[in-house]
Amino acid sequence: MRTLPLVLYLQLIFIWESSESISCDVNSKNTEARLQQQLLCSYDKSIRPVGNSKNRTTVKVKMFVKSFEYDDVEGKLTINSWLSLRWTDEHLKWNAKDFDNIGTTNIHSDDIWMPDLALYNSKTTQFSETCTSSHCIVYSNGAVSCIPPCSHEAICRSNYKYWPFDTQNCSLHLGSWVHKGEEIDYQTLMSGIERSKLQHNEWKIVNTYVKKNPGNYSCCPDETYPSLHYTFIIERHSASEQAFILAPAMILVALNLISLWLSPTCSERIIICIVSLFSHFIFIQQLSWLVPKNGEIVPNAILFFRDSLVISAVLILNTVILRGLLSTEATTPIWVKNLTESLKNNTIGNAVFSKPYLINRTPLNNDSGADDASNLIEGGGAETVAQAAANNKTEDSTSIWVTTVRIIDILLFIILLVVYFFMLVSWIPEEYEFKGKINAELLDDD
Numbered sequence: 174m175r176t177l178p179l180v181l182y183l184q185l186i187f188i189w190e191s192s193e194s195i196s197c198d199v200n201s202k203n204t205e206a207r208l209q210q211q212l213l214c215s216y217d218k219s220i221r222p223v224g225n226s227k228n229r230t231t232v233k234v235k236m237f238v239k240s241f242e243y244d245d246v247e248g249k250l251t252i253n254s255w256l257s258l259r260w261t262d263e264h265l266k267w268n269a270k271d272f273d274n275i276g277t278t279n280i281h282s283d284d285i286w287m288p289d290l291a292l293y294n295s296k297t298t299q300f301s302e303t304c305t306s307s308h309c310i311v312y313s314n315g316a317v318s319c320i321p322p323c324s325h326e327a328i329c330r331s332n333y334k335y336w337p338f339d340t341q342n343c344s345l346h347l348g349s350w351v352h353k354g355e356e357i358d359y360q361t362l363m364s365g366i367e368r369s370k371l372q373h374n375e376w377k378i379v380n381t382y383v384k385k386n387p388g389n390y391s392c393c394p395d396e397t398y399p400s401l402h403y404t405f406i407i408e409r410h411s412a413s414e415q416a417f418i419l420a421p422a423m424i425l426v427a428l429n430l431i432s433l434w435l436s437p438t439c440s441e442r443i444i445i446c447i448v449s450l451f452s453h454f455i456f457i458q459q460l461s462w463l464v465p466k467n468g469e470i471v472p473n474a475i476l477f478f479r480d481s482l483v484i485s486a487v488l489i490l491n492t493v494i495l496r497g498l499l500s501t502e503a504t505t506p507i508w509v510k511n512l513t514e515s516l517k518n519n520t521i522g523n524a525v526f527s528k529p530y531l532i533n534r535t536p537l538n539n540d541s542g543a544d545d546a547s548n549l550i551e552g553g554g555a556e557t558v559a560q561a562a563a564n565n566k567t568e569d570s571t572s573i574w575v576t577t578v579r580i581i582d583i584l585l586f587i588i589l590l591v592v593y594f595f596m597l598v599s600w601i602p603e604e605y606e607f608k609g610k611i612n613a614e615l616l617d618d619d
Contacts, residue, residue, distance in 0.1 A: 175518060192491035209271045209280065212265050212311070218286045221356060222262035222315075229355060232288045233259045234347070234401060236383075237320075239369070243329070243341065243376050243407055247464055249296050250329040250343040250405065257362060258288055258319045266315040274566040276313050282306045282321060288357060291350035293400060296326040337414040338601050340379075341407050346386075348400030354388055359401055361385065366403060367426035376417060380406040417463070418474055422454050425449055425481060426593050432488055433586040434460060436530040437578060446489045453482040455592040484589060491585065495578045551577070 196212035201207050221230055244251075253606035262285065269276050283306050292303055303442040306325035311317050329343035349357050365383035381404065388398035428449040457478050464472055 177400075203371050204273045205275060205278055208267060208275060209279055211267065212278075213280070213284055216264060216285065219285065220285045220286065221262075221352070222260070222264050224263045229358050230260055230288075231358045232290075233257075233360050233362040234290070234365070236366045236403060237368075238366065238371065238378075238381075239370060241373065241378065241405070241407075243343070243377075245331040245341070245409075247296075248328060248330045250327050250341075250345075250407075252323075252325045252327070252345060252405070253402075254323050254325075256323045257319050257320070258290070258317075259362065260288065260317055261315045262286065262311070262317050263315055265311050265317065267313050271314045278311050278560060279308045280311050281318055282309050285309065285311075285317070287319070288359075289350045289352065290347050290359070292325050293346035293348055294327050294344070296328055320322060330469075331465065332470060333472045334470045335600065335602050336464060336474055337409055337411055337418055340512050340602070341376075341409075343405045343407065345403040345405075347402050347403065348386075348398065349390070354397035354399040359385070359399060361401065365401070375409060375411045376407045378405055378407050397442070415465070418460075421452075422477065422481075422597075425452055425456070425478075425485075428452075429481070429484055429488055430586060430589060430593075432492070433582045433589070434530060437492050437582075438499055439530075443489070443492055446485060446492055450485040450489060453478060453485055457482065477596050477600050481593075484592070491581075493554070495581065498574050498578055501574065530582075 175228050197210060201210060223230055235257040236252075237257065239251060239255060240253045242251040243249070265280075265285065290304075295303075304321040305318060307321040309317055309319040325345050325347075327343065327345050329341060331339075331341060333339055348359065361383050366381050368378060368381060371378055384402045384404070386400045386402055388400060390398065428445055432442050432445045432449070435445070457475070460475060460478065464475065
């Protein structure tokens with residue numbers, strides 16, 4: 174057991190010695206060591222790797238996304254990736270025949286020139302290295318291939334319009350920090366970006382694409398500052414938030430619609446309307462704590478419950494007015510009578526407006542017909558007959574008011590059904606429900 178620390182110590186000494194810089198004073202007997210001595214002893218990594226300074230260095234870039242994180246409160250997108258960089262270094266060429274046909278060698282990125290690829294829309298204001306150092310493969314023709322691990326934190330402002338079904342459009346702007354486009358030309362390698370099956374508890378990348386910005390600016394007409402724009406379309410997939418929002422919304426909508434199938438004279442109707450109104454107030458208060466407050470646009474979820482709150486208030490007012498109509502003793506206006514009969518006395522109107530209430534009560538001013546008959550028998554005079562005719566007229570008027578009230582409720586039910594449908598459609602975007610899920614499933618199958 175005592176030999177274990179000694180073995181670890183010897184291994185650390187070996188790793189330390191192997192990581193030392195190449196000695197240029199001693200000629201090594203190892204062929205690859207002599208090769209790296211020839212390449213690096215007179216190498217200046219601060220100079221752009223071209224034989225003629227007027228020549229442009231072309232760097233091909235491809236991003237392999239390994240993981241990501243999105244903080245919608247801070248408006249920050251973090252992309253962890255392997256960034257494949259390929260270019261040609263004119264100062265790292267050799268004849269393979271002079272070195273036992275060695276065609277490639279591994280050189281640490283700290284020892285050679287590296288592209289100064291920086292993130293323009295970084296979350297931090299200070300410039301910092303976003304990629305760690307790594308080993309590069311150098312070929313005898315001067316081609317260099319490096320794949321350093323990188324972590325980029327970019328600004329991505331949140332848009333909560335469709336929260337909690339929101340989609341965020343974020344991008345990374347990568348370009349040279351020092352060199353002009355006439356000195357370094359960044360190009361995408363093949364598709365420019367690849368991603369594996371990324372797992373995240375709340376967000377899902379549904380689409381990515383890369384576009385090169387030529388970097389032409391009015392301030393510098395003779396110079397260009399190109400950059401690569403990596404765009405990430407991410408969707409929120411939080412089942413808990415969606416359940417928390419959708420379930421109460423459906424219940425409150427159902428309460429408002431069901432109340433129209435109860436007679437205005439029922440106490441149950443006014444109770445349901447009042448419960449719905451106060452439930453909207455309470456839920457909007459709870460929603461204000463859940464919705465992030467840094468967005469510039471009011472979420473459709475809040476607008477939905479706000480409009481539904483107004484509908485609840487309208488239903489209470491409608492119930493009070495209809496109760497008044499059912500209890501009135503006033504004669505029905507001719508235009509109301511004609512409109513009611515025209516709506517009910519046709520095939521479509523009879524099918525739509527003849528539906529009875531689920532719970533009905535006797536109109537508030539409905540008197541018993543037995544009293545009218547007894548008055549006829551006992552009175553027998555002209556005044557009694559006139560009073561009976563007036564009562565019959567009142568009963569006809571009441572019957573018309575009952576039919577009118579029912580037509581108003583059914584029309585209001587149809588209108589609210591359509592209104593709620595469009596409110597839900599405007600809240601939950603079609604892209605999220607269909608296109609987003611289809612794209613995500615296709616990406617998972619790759």
